[in-house]
Amino acid sequence: MLSAQNFGESGKMKEYHYAGPTEHRFSPYAFNGGTVLAVAGEDFAIVASDTRLSEGYSIHSRDSPKCYKLTDTTVLGCSGFHGDCLTLTKIIDARLKMYKHSNNKTMTSGAIAAMLSTILYSRRFFPYYVYNIIGGLDEQGKGAVYSFDPVGSYQRDTYKAGGSASAMLQPLLDNQIGFKNMEGVEHVPLTKDKAVQLVKDVFVSAAERDVYTGDALRICIVTKEGIEEQNIPLRKD
């Protein structure tokens, strides 16, 4: 049957010959969507994620938040392949317990970040398909955000967006929190309420234009009093 596949580079008909057995590989990864965001303030940190779990053009769940509480001062946001997110958080929980039992103290945010980096790199040649962002308070009580790539490279940031709508959110955060590309603007330090409003607005915008982001927004606010959670509905279509 004639079809465009029969045409090669020069536009002439390709020679038809038996190319050998074709192999259909099983892909061990799937992309389940989702966006994560973390902002660090003077004495607080915010980790926010949408709650939609999707695959292809379908929705698996409208209520699957991507923020995982690790300790009283640290929250982990992970998006990407949901299977790897679940396994990774199980492993981190186990390691946290082991540390607590050996050292008689809870892991600090910086220590968790360093540990996560080694866990991810140990799978350098069959990576966890997860985009991680840790938000929490450091030993001095200041807000800290650590952002990772799938194989464990990390750095400490003031704010970071990850996941499917990250390319849409990051420039907006650069402008509103980092005051980039603006002149003559007073650099007011970010308050907790302003940060929460900004995070809500930024996710509303992401849900408008990214098909994988939506349904609801889960915000975890980490302060020295503890972790406060908020749920805000987003568009469901």
Place this chain on the structure above:
Amino acid sequence: MALSNVLDSPAAGFNFDNAARNAAFEGLFEGGQTPKPLKTGTTIAGVVFKDGVVLGADTRATSSEVVADKMCAKIHYISPNIYCCGAGTAADTEKTTDLLSSNLTVFSLNSGRNPRVVMAVNILQDMLYRYHGQIGANLILGGVDCTGNHLYTVGPYGSVNKVPYLAMGSGDLAALGILEDGFQHDLELEKAKKLVRDAVHSGIMNDLGSGNNIDICVITAEGVDYIRPFQESEFKDRREIKYKYRQGTTPVLTKKITPLKMEVVQETTQKMETV
């Protein structure tokens, strides 16, 4: 005047000029990937009811996973009694329906009649089959003519189906569930509109490629009621803070004004005819 002069007789046989050109292009682009065309990722539905045909569509156009257009029109005018919903590649559905509409307008001017739906279907089928699937247009044609109320679907390879109810696009399975459950022959107008609206709504909620508002088009022997939007999306993008930038926020680094020197080369006067 012979009708065969009105419509261009297409060249005989299959037409693969563009496919050969595309294959040649593949080597020129980085990574061997030609630019991806905008697909609508849609839910469209149609139902034949007692007095005519109801067509419905969502209004989201996606470019892979980014929403490119939140209010795009997917119900296209073909003739005063025929409308067409298009799913698939946006450019293909637009141009194919435009071409069809022009051809049928010339036909009606020549013959003094409204075109029949089956004419539109045959022209579409001919053209899509000739391009053998290269034109990615999944169309639902609905219309009312002297022989009755008709609803057809034309696929990209040129397949045609005549059906009483139908859904196409990435959200078709979600919409079809509602249609299968609620369809009956000879529905009343309001029930038919509600059924199509529910079907498209199901596609919008359950399919990531469909969303935003719902357009409805009701075609009867009396005329056409094109309701856009029939239902606005219940999700409003309300933001908490006003994001306004003071003048001077974007700095002007240098300013250079070059005046354009104009000289009169030629002067002509043309008298206007005034009564």
